[in-house]
Amino acid sequence: MIETRNLNKSFGDNLVLNNINETIKKGEKIVIIGPSGSGKSTFLRCLNLLEKPSSGDVLFDGINITDKNANVDKLRQKMGMVFQQFNLFPHMTVEENIMLAPVKLGIMSKDMAKNKATELLIRIGLQEKAQAYPNQLSGGQKQRIAIIRALAMSPEVMLFDEPTSALDPEMVGEVLDLMAQLADEGMTMVVVTHEMNFAKKVGTRVLFIDEGIIVEQNSPEGIFENPKNQRLKDFLSKVL
Amino acid sequence: MTALYQSFYDALIPDGRYMSYIDGLKITITISFFAIILGSILGSIVAIMKVTAINYKIKFLEFLCNLYINVIRGTPLMVQLLIIYNLIFTSRNTNEILVGAVCFGINSGAYVAEIIRAGIESIDKGQMEAGRSLGLNYLQTMRLIVFPQALRNILPPLGNEFIVLIKETSVAGIIAVTDLTKAAQYIASRTWEPLPPLIIAALCYLIIVLGLTKVLNMFERRLAKGDRN
Numbered sequence: 001m002i003e004t005r006n007l008n009k010s011f012g013d014n015l016v017l018n019n020i021n022e023t024i025k026k027g028e029k030i031v032i033i034g035p036s037g038s039g040k041s042t043f044l045r046c047l048n049l050l051e052k053p054s055s056g057d058v059l060f061d062g063i064n065i066t067d068k069n070a071n072v073d074k075l076r077q078k079m080g081m082v083f084q085q086f087n088l089f090p091h092m093t094v095e096e097n098i099m100l101a102p103v104k105l106g107i108m109s110k111d112m113a114k115n116k117a118t119e120l121l122i123r124i125g126l127q128e129k130a131q132a133y134p135n136q137l138s139g140g141q142k143q144r145i146a147i148i149r150a151l152a153m154s155p156e157v158m159l160f161d162e163p164t165s166a167l168d169p170e171m172v173g174e175v176l177d178l179m180a181q182l183a184d185e186g187m188t189m190v191v192v193t194h195e196m197n198f199a200k201k202v203g204t205r206v207l208f209i210d211e212g213i214i215v216e217q218n219s220p221e222g223i224f225e226n227p228k229n230q231r232l233k234d235f236l237s238k239v240l
Numbered sequence: 241m242t243a244l245y246q247s248f249y250d251a252l253i254p255d256g257r258y259m260s261y262i263d264g265l266k267i268t269i270t271i272s273f274f275a276i277i278l279g280s281i282l283g284s285i286v287a288i289m290k291v292t293a294i295n296y297k298i299k300f301l302e303f304l305c306n307l308y309i310n311v312i313r314g315t316p317l318m319v320q321l322l323i324i325y326n327l328i329f330t331s332r333n334t335n336e337i338l339v340g341a342v343c344f345g346i347n348s349g350a351y352v353a354e355i356i357r358a359g360i361e362s363i364d365k366g367q368m369e370a371g372r373s374l375g376l377n378y379l380q381t382m383r384l385i386v387f388p389q390a391l392r393n394i395l396p397p398l399g400n401e402f403i404v405l406i407k408e409t410s411v412a413g414i415i416a417v418t419d420l421t422k423a424a425q426y427i428a429s430r431t432w433e434p435l436p437p438l439i440i441a442a443l444c445y446l447i448i449v450l451g452l453t454k455v456l457n458m459f460e461r462r463l464a465k466g467d468r469n
């Protein structure tokens with residue numbers, strides 16, 4: 001579904017991604033782990049071209065989206081993204097946040113989008129927040145709404161960049177539960193996280209990135225019970 | 241006391257002098273009004289061009305925007321006014337009021353551009369990214385997500401800029417426009433008492449500025465209502 005070929009990204013002369021070749025298949029739940037500053041976010045953001053790769057290609061459903069003629073806006077509609085800082089639109093109600101993209105992109109009528117928003121809000125038990133503004137919500141509620149805002153576009157894949165890192169500990173669970181539900185329903189997911197239990201339970205494959213290179217990848221059992229790379233061992237001993 | 245009354249009476253009533261203030265006021269308001277509109281349009285366009293140029297690293301466009309902004313902000317308004325006036329005055333039938341409005345508009349545009357740019361840049365980058373990640377294009381995200389939020393930060397300094405502009409139109413007299421200030425000076429030259437007409441003119445400016453301040457405060461309060469963050 002997503003493929004990177006010789007993907008490189010530098011900021012100035014700081015080489016952040018070093019020749020990454022990776023294929024993510026439909027239905028996979030990829031978990032990306034690694035030290036801070038290793039390039040995890042940059043990798044994720046290259047997949048939907050929020051960062052422009054310095055060289056190499058990103059293919060989505062077989063289409064080279066790094067090609068100059070590719071319609072990136074159209075392709076992004078199929079790739080939902082969830083950010084560490086939620087990035088809800090503070091000047092809009094929860095319902096308007098969810099309806100905005102489907103309506104403005106002509107995918108749904110206002111009525112359809114409203115129904116969809118209601119349906120999604122009921123799903124996460126926040127239907128009474130439809131008319132609330134984001135600042136009236138807890139962190140966990142904000143992030144769950146950011147997730148369903150992305151779901152309203154019916155994406156084929158969801159990208160998560162440390163979705164629980166900005167949350168108070170007691171709210172991490174509700175967000176991870178929603179993500180686990182999505183995984184159960186078969187959503188293709190790429191998740192950057194420090195929640196190792198989530199990686200073990202939900203992940204189908206774990207990538208360990210260090211200094212812009214995927215130095216080891218394996219099933220969760222392989223990564224956590226039988227790590228081979230020394231830096232992965234060091235990393236795990238610090239976070240587990 | 242009666243002398244004071246007499247001098248204000250002389251500055252206002254004989255020969256229908258109050259009409260001169262009103263005519264001058266009309267011209268001041270006309271110039272200000274069109275300059276504000278032109279300045280806002282020009283400023284918005286330049287601000288959007290500059291922000292886009294910075295985001296997409298279009299060096300040439302950024303250079304052009306900065307050239308305009310720096311030249312206008314780096315030279316005195318009165319000199320700009322005289323240059324434009326002389327440029328255009330070489331042709332006949334110049335409409336001085338139009339020249340004034342255009343000149344003040346071009347001048348104000350540079351300040352408005354920087355106010356709007358700063359307002360847009362004050363919005364968290366994550367807002368643009370969230371919009372783009374949903375599939376909205378750059379301009380849609382700007383218009384629907386970034387700009388409405390920036391407006392709250394833009395409005396107070398923008399109102400301030402309009403107020404400065406209105407007061408600065410008082411130098412329009414140097415290009416042979418009989419605005420409020422010039423009208424007051426004409427009357428002073430008749431009555432041989434410069435203070436009363438100037439004080440009357442000052443009061444007129446004060447009333448306009450205070451009125452505008454009230455309107456702007458109303459806008460700000462309305463924007464702040466469904467407030468958040």
Ligand SMILES: Nc1ncnc2c1ncn2[C@@H]1O[C@H](COP(=O)(O)OP(=O)(O)O)[C@@H](O)[C@H]1O
Nearest residue numbers: 011014016034035036037038039040041042043
């Ligand atoms: N927009 C940027 N400009 C310059 N350097 C950046 C930018 N984004 C990330 N970097 C640098 O790239 C490296 C990797 O960052 P990132 O992908 O955010 O790491 P991670 O998500 O693994 O913590 C870091 O050294 C960071 O400083």
Ligand SMILES: [Mg+2]
Nearest residue numbers: 040041042162
């Ligand atoms: Mg990161």
